Amino acid sequence: LYASFDSPSVSSRTWLWPFFGYSTDSKKDEEERDYLWPLLLTVTGSKRTVTKFLPFYSDERSEDATKSWYLWPFYRNDTLQSPHYRQERDKVLFFLFSNTVESWAQDGKERRRMALWPLFLYSSSADGEKRLTLPALVEPILDREGIEILWAPLWRIYVQQWNEQGDSSLSLFWNLYWHDRSKDSLGWELFPLYRQRSAPLFLEVQILKGLINYSESSSRRRLSLFWLPFGYDWQGETSAQESTH
Template sequence: MKLLRHLALLGLTAALVARAGTEESNVWPIRVAELAPGGEVESWRALGPLLFEKPAPTGGTVAGFRPFYIVRTDTNGHVRERDFLYPLFTWRDDGEVTQWSVFQLINSSGQTAGSLPPANGKNEAFDVWPFWFSRDTGDPATSYKALFPIAGTIKYRFGYDRISWTIWPLYMQSDKKGAITTSTPWPFIRRTTGTEQGFALWPLFGWREKPGVFEKRYYLWPLIWNNTTQPAADAPAGTPGAHASGFLPFYTRETRAGFVNQSYLWPFFGYTHKTQPVAYDETRYLWPLLVQGRGERYVNRWGPFYTHSIIKGTDKTWVMWPLFREAQWSDAGLLQTKTQFFFFLYWSLDQQSATNPNLPHASKTHVWPLFSSWKNGAGREQFQFISPLEVFMPNSPKVREAWNPLFALYRYDQQSPVQVRRDALFGLVTWRRDLDHREFHLGPLFSVDSRPDRGRIAIGNGLLGLKRAESGRGWKPFWFDFKRQPAKAQTTSR
């Protein structure tokens, strides 16, 4: 079950839903639809891959006009997400908070109209990067408005308690845990007061210290530095502090308890000696090309020809970098092997049980930009011919929904070994088979529907053709019969 749970994240396509017992209505290019046993439309698409509506994997529906507009509704019919030319514009409403964004540069969030106030209080924000920043919590201590570079204050963002500026870079002040740094102008003249003390005339020299914690100095930044950090308050008695110094590019040295790292003609030559918490020794002859490491990690690098390393359980090999790369690791009971040729021209991921290698493997493969394929190891398979985006954004359902179908000249979708659907030229040619059902469509021109209790061969979706009403009876001609008998709900166990 763990294997299936992890591989469920690796699906490829956003195809029409084709459940057992459904049948197809094909009036390509006007509409291609999947019909439930009672004749109701479950999902449809029109104008090739452009217009569509189908059930969403998490319930509700997803519909739109690819790639321009995608809308998602929940099971109650409430609109929860809208995307316009994703990722250009996104809109989301979870019933309490409404958020929208223009390419992550213009961002807005606030309480949904008509909803109850959030349990954690008011929190409305609006940003236009990098010029306007605002937040309204109802509390002056955490609310702010700022116009960059004119004037303003930002609170509790970017790792600081407060950042203020006036005609930046002429004046800027930041507050981080009581250490207040004033720059006039930034970054050339800086003075630090409060919980830390310091002064800098950048890049000539600068110093900063927190008594009993650290002291840092530099000269001709970034060439010369000398930093000392005292051991933590809970460190065992006698633990030495950490010290780092350097004069680039000639020499750098970093030491702390059980650790020494030294470089000559930085960064090309040097060594690392580590004894705690685990042992590791590394020698750099011409970094990053020639590196040897043993201990906690195993590194054998003769770049760019060959590199082999084992770091935190990941076994990685490069041959003729960047042409070939293979990595193996274990995660949540799965043994995973990733193989790449020139990063993305060929990319594959194989997953198998770490405890029972005889179980079926799952895999995902990209040959860019020709195709992508996926198998979950339990009978579910997908294949798409022409797949230029999946290898770059494999974990983006929105890209998969809005963009991938536009390139799918051919799709293969196997729900199980007995339930398969093929689709070519955006629905012009489709053929499918189920346990006791075969169906073929050449758009509205020609179709074949074969079942144990009946059959139908039609031209023009019923303009004329042959049909078999009951098993064992002969075929009879028909014309102007555009209504097909609804499929019977299948109860056969699978």
């Protein structure tokens, strides 16, 4: 029913072990009070504080990190802070929803990863590259490079990427339809029916993967049939520049 322990740096008293107790640690400069361990307790010290009233609330703070629960296991917030770097992570029901933001104060850059299982995964890099994929069957649970490279492409039916410069790409159903746009060019395809690439003073159109192939540039036009490497060429004023608009 009762236990006590004393050493040069630690003093502890416990009633109805291990539920109720009081302890101090002079080395760590901490004082812990257990009201119903491990659900209800407080820790106060110069380097760490803990307040737990589970399952309603839990908060742990150190010099450079905090971890908080609200209505466990519904919502969790973790923060890591240093003079040059900050990471904040929010989670709902462990992996159902997660949002991680990393920022660097020195250069003002930010990186984000947001996931809602099993619907989508959104990420933005420190260089401004953004990506949205769906569905997200495993990535919200296991954030691993091997899953991202080897397995995730098997179930991703929608992949969109874009940046602040206006470049963008989109893939539906494993490139059954795709488009790729940059500042000066546009390409898109509906497999296997139609494919088009255009840029200023250039246009190329393929029907049925080259059964009919038409291209034009600033000084020449060409029409070829049946996937042949040669075709009918003629000269004429190009309309390729308008095709990009």
